[in-house]
Amino acid sequence: MSLNLPSCPLGRPSQTMNHWIPTVTLEEMSRNEYDVIIVGSGAGGGAALWRLCEKMAAEGKRIGMLEAGDPLIPTHARNLPTMTSERFQQFLYSENHTSYTSKYSSNYPDAIEVNALGGRMLFWTQISPRMDVCDLKDWPVSLDEMNYYYGVAETAMNVTKSFFKGSPLTETVIQRLHNAGFSDSTYIPMATDLKGTGNGEIHSNVFFSSLSFLARALNWSFDLAVKAKVVKVYTENGRAQGLRVMDSEKNAYTLKAKNIVLAASTFETPRILLNSGIKGDAIGHYLANHSGVRATTLMPRDQFPETLGTLGVLIPHGENCPYLLAMLDPNTWHAPEQERPFNEDVTINIGGYGKVESRYENRISLDPTRVDEFGVPMLNIDFSYSDNDQLVISEMTDTIRQILKKVAGDDNPSVCIMPIGSDYHETGTCRMGDDPSTSATNRYGQIHGVEGLYVADNSVLPTVGRANPTLTTVAFAIRTADYIVESLKQGSKSNVGVGRGES
Numbered sequence: 001m002s003l004n005l006p007s008c009p010l011g012r013p014s015q016t017m018n019h020w021i022p023t024v025t026l027e028e029m030s031r032n033e034y035d036v037i038i039v040g041s042g043a044g045g046g047a048a049l050w051r052l053c054e055k056m057a058a059e060g061k062r063i064g065m066l067e068a069g070d071p072l073i074p075t076h077a078r079n080l081p082t083m084t085s086e087r088f089q090q091f092l093y094s095e096n097h098t099s100y101t102s103k104y105s106s107n108y109p110d111a112i113e114v115n116a117l118g119g120r121m122l123f124w125t126q127i128s129p130r131m132d133v134c135d136l137k138d139w140p141v142s143l144d145e146m147n148y149y150y151g152v153a154e155t156a157m158n159v160t161k162s163f164f165k166g167s168p169l170t171e172t173v174i175q176r177l178h179n180a181g182f183s184d185s186t187y188i189p190m191a192t193d194l195k196g197t198g199n200g201e202i203h204s205n206v207f208f209s210s211l212s213f214l215a216r217a218l219n220w221s222f223d224l225a226v227k228a229k230v231v232k233v234y235t236e237n238g239r240a241q242g243l244r245v246m247d248s249e250k251n252a253y254t255l256k257a258k259n260i261v262l263a264a265s266t267f268e269t270p271r272i273l274l275n276s277g278i279k280g281d282a283i284g285h286y287l288a289n290h291s292g293v294r295a296t297t298l299m300p301r302d303q304f305p306e307t308l309g310t311l312g313v314l315i316p317h318g319e320n321c322p323y324l325l326a327m328l329d330p331n332t333w334h335a336p337e338q339e340r341p342f343n344e345d346v347t348i349n350i351g352g353y354g355k356v357e358s359r360y361e362n363r364i365s366l367d368p369t370r371v372d373e374f375g376v377p378m379l380n381i382d383f384s385y386s387d388n389d390q391l392v393i394s395e396m397t398d399t400i401r402q403i404l405k406k407v408a409g410d411d412n413p414s415v416c417i418m419p420i421g422s423d424y425h426e427t428g429t430c431r432m433g434d435d436p437s438t439s440a441t442n443r444y445g446q447i448h449g450v451e452g453l454y455v456a457d458n459s460v461l462p463t464v465g466r467a468n469p470t471l472t473t474v475a476f477a478i479r480t481a482d483y484i485v486e487s488l489k490q491g492s493k494s495n496v497g498v499g500r501g502e503s
Helices: 043-059 085-092 143-157 168-179 211-217 268-275 387-408 470-490
Strands: 033-039 063-066 098-100 112-114 223-225 229-236 239-246 252-262 290-299 312-317 323-328 346-355 363-371 377-382 414-417 453-455
Touching (some): 033 043, 043 063, 063 252, 168 312, 229 252, 252 268, 268 377, 346 387
Parallel strands (some): 033 252, 063 223
Antiparallel strands (some): 098 112, 239 252, 323 346
């Protein structure tokens, strides 16, 4: 018996994708002129892309992004079901995509660069505090405006203190800290999407990465090229004109753009600028990071409820904001890989981030004797801690010992100093300011003296402060994107403000 029914269409697409995100080739991009090209897909680059697409793509503006690495994974590594704490570390430090600054310098050897779409945001800790008022008071952006853009960034990144709230381990430690006089101790703010699955909507992307910014930007339109190494910025008559970019086969392309946003990293952004001959007394200088002190102790398991949970406590401390402390346990981001006996001791980690002074002599520069595979000079890194930096390290150490004695009853904890660069919080090499002799960009992230050329990564932060820099970098990148939008609307950079406390 024949039913005489037509065949159902299979709905197969007319075009397919080679990656889990749409990409184009450099050859395709070289045929177009872009209103904005963003270099780098980490925190700042991703935030700028999302904001620009949200504000401009519907108006027909052409936006592009260039990433030197591959599309490695489609989400933060901690969202992958195969990850344990051990596998996470093994994957993070794989030489397939991660390299160390030891290739540049022996006195700043332990910072890492992740050569992949999303960069280090694929592996970051999600810890997202704001900078303190004492850190921001000398910055060229008003507190009102910083608060506004912090709010935008926190909403976009799902920053919340609820991640650790209610955990018996966290609640017990916070109460002990309060009793010991550390009354400002609080839950660590985390960039985590805690919205539950319901109504057929899946929320599996708990831990935030810049790939979430790229995903939102796909609601509009942008061109993304991967394995695209930017080697030079072209300028003419004080204005950005385009970029020289090379693919993995070392073919060179010229891309035209009215505006360029460099967000390649604290090391790579000034490297591109210096290799391009961009003038600026501060470019590459004022490298800063966080000094680090760590300690571990054990607490008896029977001091805590049967359900333990994880630990995430932030401890602001000291006048003039010299450092920030955090208490964590090794299983903070992972469900326990095996059941622990109830009588097993609980491991507690405590670490301090010390504010490092911004000094001109801490810098990166081009190495005249070595080049990479693309012909770009390698970097020299000159860095040391000042006497004041050493004093902060000493104070952090004393406070950590005091906390562990009062909270854990440990009179003799094992304390160590973290190798230089291993905080991964480097900043300042293209820092923002009003004075071109001491800053690389103006208060909107535009390179002094070059219209249409912007910086939107950690390198633009005026000082390192004591807080993790990612949230602040995202806030600045969104602010810079708003400035670019207004600039394009008005057709001129003069007297353009973003409308939040600046004129």
